[in-house]
Amino acid sequence: MIRQESLTAEFGALLRSYLVTEDEAELYRASELGRRLAAQGVGPDALVASYHAALRALFAERASSRAAPAVDKAAGLLLEAMMAYALAFREHQRAEQQRLEEMRRYSQELERHERELRTIVDNVVDGLVLLDGQETVRLANREVTHLLHRPLDELVGRPLPFERLPFPAARLKDALRDIRVGRDQLIEWEVDSASASWRIMAVPVHHGPQFFGTLIVVRDITRQRQLDRMKDDLIGLAVHELRAPLAIILGYADLIIGRNLSAATGVEYVRTIQESAEHLTRLVDDFLTIHRLESGAMPIHLRPTSVAPLAGAVARQFDATTHCHRVLSTVETDLPRVLADPDRVTQVLTNLVSNAIKYSPHGGVIRLDARVAKDAVEVSVIDQGLGLPPEAIPSLFGKFYRVPTPDRQNIAGTGLGLAICQKIVAAHGGRIWAESDGPGRGSRFSFSLPIADGEERGADSRSARDPSARTSSE
Numbered sequence: 001m002i003r004q005e006s007l008t009a010e011f012g013a014l015l016r017s018y019l020v021t022e023d024e025a026e027l028y029r030a031s032e033l034g035r036r037l038a039a040q041g042v043g044p045d046a047l048v049a050s051y052h053a054a055l056r057a058l059f060a061e062r063a064s065s066r067a068a069p070a071v072d073k074a075a076g077l078l079l080e081a082m083m084a085y086a087l088a089f090r091e092h093q094r095a096e097q098q099r100l101e102e103m104r105r106y107s108q109e110l111e112r113h114e115r116e117l118r119t120i121v122d123n124v125v126d127g128l129v130l131l132d133g134q135e136t137v138r139l140a141n142r143e144v145t146h147l148l149h150r151p152l153d154e155l156v157g158r159p160l161p162f163e164r165l166p167f168p169a170a171r172l173k174d175a176l177r178d179i180r181v182g183r184d185q186l187i188e189w190e191v192d193s194a195s196a197s198w199r200i201m202a203v204p205v206h207h208g209p210q211f212f213g214t215l216i217v218v219r220d221i222t223r224q225r226q227l228d229r230m231k232d233d234l235i236g237l238a239v240h241e242l243r244a245p246l247a248i249i250l251g252y253a254d255l256i257i258g259r260n261l262s263a264a265t266g267v268e269y270v271r272t273i274q275e276s277a278e279h280l281t282r283l284v285d286d287f288l289t290i291h292r293l294e295s296g297a298m299p300i301h302l303r304p305t306s307v308a309p310l311a312g313a314v315a316r317q318f319d320a321t322t323h324c325h326r327v328l329s330t331v332e333t334d335l336p337r338v339l340a341d342p343d344r345v346t347q348v349l350t351n352l353v354s355n356a357i358k359y360s361p362h363g364g365v366i367r368l369d370a371r372v373a374k375d376a377v378e379v380s381v382i383d384q385g386l387g388l389p390p391e392a393i394p395s396l397f398g399k400f401y402r403v404p405t406p407d408r409q410n411i412a413g414t415g416l417g418l419a420i421c422q423k424i425v426a427a428h429g430g431r432i433w434a435e436s437d438g439p440g441r442g443s444r445f446s447f448s449l450p451i452a453d454g455e456e457r458g459a460d461s462r463s464a465r466d467p468s469a470r471t472s473s474e
Contacts, residue, residue: 007036007037008037008042008046010033011030011033011050012050012053014029014030014033121141122143124143125143126217126218126219126220127143127147127216127218128140128141128215128217129160129215129218130205130214131176131213131214131215132212132213133180133211136158136159137155137156137157137160138157138213140155144218147165148165166196167193168191171191172200175187175202176214179204179214180211182211186203186204187202188201195222196220197221197224198218198220199221200217201216201217202216202217203216227295242280245276248272248273249276249280252270252273252276255269256269283416287416289416290420290423293423300341300424300427301341302340303339303342304338304452305339305340305345306335307338307345307370307449308329308331308335310342310345310346311329311370311379312329313346314329314346314368315327315328318353318354318357318366322357324362325360325364327357327366328365328367329367331368331369335370335371335377336372337451337455338450339449339450339451339452339453340449341428344428347420347424348421348447349368349379351417352381353366353368353381355418355445356381356382356383356385357383359383359385359386359411361385361386362385364384364442365383365384366382366384367381367382373448375451376448376449376450376451377448377451378447378448379449380444380445382443382444383442383444385443386440386443387437387439387442387443388403388434388438388439388443389403389439390436392404393435393436396434397419397432399415399416399419400415400416401415401419405439421447425448425449428450430447430448430449431448432445432446433446
């Protein structure tokens with residue numbers, strides 16, 4: 001601003017000198033200076049004021065008769081200068097407008113890149129925090145706002161609230177100090193809290209050769225730790241459960257090899273080995289199934305599915321192979337379709353019917369039924385078998401759980417069937433439960449599946465009154 005005022009004063013002095021001396025060099029210098037002022041954005045009022053100041057000085061020095069030619073000359077000069085100034089100022093405005101347009105495009109580009117960066121950062125599943133050298137938050141993503149229970153505008157530009165971290169902050173403070181003094185380039189550690197586990201990384205960030213701050217990455221590894229524990233538990237249980245059938249197989253194999261057995265005894269021992277091997281195969285299959293379900297490795301292909309054909313097929317399969325049981329399906333054919341994986345639903349029905357047969361040692365009727373309940377279809381397997389003590393029901397769907405009553409001690413099983421059913425039903429968004437009036441009074445195992453979109457919800461009330469709307473497996 002001071003520089004422009006100095007140039008404007010110099011411009012006026014040159015004009016006054018020209019009007020007095022009529023030296024063309026002074027006019028040339030004044031013109032060049034005028035263009036410089038126009039290029040700097042000096043308005044026409046300042047230039048006109050300079051002309052007026054030069055004329056007033058001239059009038060003060062000369063008599064009025066001698067001033068008239070100077071006024072004519074100044075008027076012509078002013079007109080020429082204003083025309084030249086208009087061109088120069090128009091060029092200045094055009095250049096300024098172009099500069100502003102470039103700045104606007106550059107600003108829009110920066111905003112676009114910032115939105116893209118924000119989208120990327122916010123969609124990272126890990127918590128990201130960028131701290132400057134004073135441990136002030138310069139950047140944070142959505143996951144961090146959830147971890148700290150603070151909105152973004154209360155985090156950025158403020159010191160990191162260590163007291164709100166979901167894990168002890170002492171190790172993080174030490175890491176920030178070590179990075180700030182240049183001791184480490186990357187610090188990584190894991191920490192466990194009461195309900196979660198975390199992996200934390202602190203990485204120095206440099207702007208050119210200068211240290212700018214520290215990037216903190218917080219990863220929730222709770223699920224990974226749970227899977228690791230489940231794997232360890234499964235391996236331990238597998239070793240325990242596999243030991244018994246393997247011991248039987250090895251024991252009877254030694255007897256066959258080391259003794260002269262009769263043909264009948266040999267066949268009996270081989271049959272025992274075969275039964276133990278089959279039990280071992282079922283254990284391995286169930287171990288693999290429960291592991292795949294818990295780790296998410298078993299795909300669930302959901303599509304609109306009718307329950308009645310699945311229930312009918314399972315009922316016919318078991319009814320043809322069991323001798324003292326009657327297995328039938330009363331599932332109505334016009335129930336709304338469910339959103340389910342047919343193969344997995346068949347697996348659940350097969351496990352439940354197999355259990356019903358095993359735990360109905362005196363025979364009886366085993367019935368598959370279904371009904372509509374709000375936005376789900378509830379499927380049930382009902383038997384007339386041993387029933388359940390009330391205290392056992394909450395634990396039925398745990399891995400390897402067996403009801404500890406004397407009447408079940410000689411019934412073979414892996415203890416994983418109901419756990420597998422629970423995992424499959426949960427993957428469908430449903431639930432599974434058991435009911436019984438007590439020991440010796442049978443059981444009812446039920447599970448729900450969500451009704452597919454666009455299906456009629458009220459089909460159960462009509463088909464319940466229409467005996468023809470039932471599967472042929474009865």
